[in-house]
Structures are given as C-alpha cells and as structure tokens.
Amino acid sequence: MGDWGFLEKLLDQVQEHSTVVGKIWLTVLFIFRILILGLAGESVWGDEQSDFECNTAQPGCTNVCYDQAFPISHIRYWVLQFLFVSTPTLVYLGHVIYLSRREERLRQKEGELRALPAKNPQVERALAAVERQMAKISVAEDGRLRIRGALMGTYVASVLCKSVLEAGFLYGQWRLYGWTMEPVFVCQRAPCPYLVDCFVSRPTEKTIFIIFMLVVGLISLVLNLLELVHLLCRCLSRGMRAPQGQDAPPTQGTSSDPYTDQVFFYLPVGQGPSSPPCPTYNGLSSSEQNWA
Secondary structure, three states, rough: OOHHHHHHHHHHHHHHOHHHHHHHHHHHHHHHHHHHHHHHHHHHOOEEEEEEEEOOOOOHHHHHHHHHOOHHHHHHHHHHHHHHHHHHHHOOOOOOOHHHHHHHHHHHHHHHOOOOOOOOOHHHHHHHEEEEEEEOOOOOOOOEEOOOOOOHHHHHHHHHHHHHHHHHHHHHHHHOOOOOOOOOEOOOOOOOOOEEEEEEOOOHHHHHHHHHHHHHHHHHHHHHHHHHHHHHHHHHHHHHHHHHHOOOOOOOOOOOOOOOOOOOOOOOOOOOOOOOOOOHOOOOHHHHHHOO
C-alpha cells in the first residue's frame, strides 16, 4: 500500500479549517479507509490472481478469464477511489495555505507602512489599500481562517466534487463487480476451447470486505450531503441576519450619520467690520463669563 504518512499529514491540517461534519468525514476516511486498506486489504486480496483457478489446461485461458472477471483489482479500485475523493479536499487546503500566506504578507506590509513617517498621502493610500485587502480575509481570534467569502465557495465546491466522485465510484463498483463475490465465475473467451468454470479463493471473506467498503462509501456520501445542508443553512442564517443589521436605526457618531464621512473646507476670512456685540451678553458678571 505504500506510505500514507504524507497524505495523512495534509488531510490532518484540513481538520483545523473544516466544519464539524467535515471533521467527522475525515475521521471516517482515516480509520475506515486508510487503516483498513493498509492493514487488511493486502492480506484479503493478496491471493486474488494466484489462487484464481479454472478447470482447463489451455494456455492463456486462466489469464483472460481473470481479466474478464476483474478488469481492475478491488484493492486498486479502492485506492483510486480514496485518492480521487481526497483530491478536492487537498485543493481546498491549497486555498487555505494561499490565504494564510497572503494574510501574513499583508500584516508584514502593514507593519512596514506604519513604521514610515505619518501624514504622507502615499503611505496613507497604501495603508488603506492593505487594510481593504486584509478585510477580505476573515481570521478568527486563534489565528484560523473563517470559512467565508471566496474560501466558502472553494469549500462548497470541494464538498460537491467529493459527493459526485463518491457516488460515481460506488456506481462504478456496482457495474464492475456487483455487491458480492461469487465463488464460481463462468468464462467463455478465446483461447478457452469451451465454457470454463473458474474458482475464486475465499469468496465469503471478500464479500464481507466488499460490503464493508460499500457501507463506508455510503456513510461518506451521506456525510457530504449533510455538510452541504449544513453549509446551506449557515449561509441562509447569515443572509437573514444581514438585513436586520442594515435596517437598524443609525446611532449618533456612527458611519450612518450623513455628515460623518464628509470633508469640510474652512476658508480664511479677512478682517472686516464686525457687527456690534449682542447686548444680551454685555451685562454678564465675571463669574457668569467664566461659565460661558
């Protein structure tokens, strides 16, 4: 089966940036696919071709009948299924790593700009541009990226691709082999001289393994569909909360004030004849003038 350590480390990093359902899916992927295929797969299917026997001595007949019975080995088919189903998750991980590196570069650039002399228009414009770019990357308090914006789109696309691939491989397994391993395979193919009976070793054990992998695939598909429903409900709840925040009455001193974001220019006024003082304030006492 080879060494799965590198792939396991990559998928383990995805857990830090996944939903609860996504973490359960990764656990099912690790325990019931990687471990089972690595520990029991080779021992169950190791004699698949060596113990495949046919009741004929015709040279080449056993090989062509084996090729007809098993166009691709079960164990290799499940390895391909695992790799294809894991690929969308790795693409999502690549997007997470890209955003993390970008956020680090923006923070570094922001620190360099803040270290420059203040009241420089070019520095202020560059700093505002950096802050706008950082606002698009939502980071939690613990440093993890929140699944929002473009990252949410990548995550949803990865779950959709996993669901389609999972369903496709389940259908392909049913078309190629069915759900059971028959003990006798009847073959009629050149160069076999007549209808040949071929015998499969340990068919009951292999049938149990096939059903187990089928159940794991169905569980994975159901988890992907549940995660899509979870993400849909999450997006709908955010969409319902957003209009409520927009309909709230503006408070004094916030950006809703029409005069907050406006710029006023004060022009110098020349020394012209001033109007006479208001007679109301001429008669104030000294204590009243201090309060005024």
